[in-house]
Amino acid sequence: MNVLLLGASGRIGQRTATELLDRGHTVTGVSRSGTVEGTDADGFVAVAGDATVASDVAKLAAGHDAVVSTLGPSDDESPEVLLDMIRAVVEGLRRADVERVIWTGGAGGLTVGPETMLVETDDFPEEWDAIARAAIEAYDILSEADDLAWSYLAPAALIEPGERTGKYRTADRELVTDDEGDSYISMEDFAVALVDELENENAVHTYLGTGY
């Protein structure tokens, strides 16, 4: 597929670019600077664009089969920027007539028990609260875009650079935990999950948790 990858220079984005390219997809990788470190394979083009601007997203997305987002606000930006991004992406895809979008979301809105989201639990780190709540609001906006074939994939509670095992589990709107109750996924395996969803379309109009 010919894929537009928004956030290609980021930590999850670089690994997603690698996973897409290794599986034979062609990738246009977007960042604000237009440079993406460590990805110089055939089939990859790095371009500059602002994902908070719908007209930029529309221009970038035109002619692609699908859009994968690994966007996130920089550390020095407000988490609310995520809402500018999701609005611009929804509007940009409509203008470009591209239906398929897979969005990297947050684990905070996943349920951990009856009617309890992870972000509402006592142990949820204070410093992640604002971005987690912005990510839930982003989900609310995306989930209203019924005309798009969206999927919202959340990492586990903890996601770090690690190993690509190719194995992971998913759950519909639930936090995925292992036998010890830990919720973890490597960035490499989360990239596998994003590309699996792109290829298999198992979670259209779904908020999916991932983990081991």
Ligand SMILES: NC(=O)c1ccc[n+]([C@@H]2O[C@H](COP(=O)([O-])OP(=O)(O)OC[C@H]3O[C@@H](n4cnc5c(N)ncnc54)[C@H](OP(=O)(O)O)[C@@H]3O)[C@@H](O)[C@H]2O)c1
């Ligand atoms: N457990 C969890 O729920 C969890 C944990 C980690 C991450 N996440 C989510 O996963 C996403 C990605 O995380 P990450 O750690 O890979 O983030 P990251 O390393 O900060 O990457 C963010 C990417 O977004 C791009 N970007 C930011 N603003 C942009 C703009 N206005 N226009 C175009 N591109 C822009 C950045 O590119 P430039 O800065 O080069 O322009 C970069 O490529 C985030 O939404 C984050 O909230 C969730």
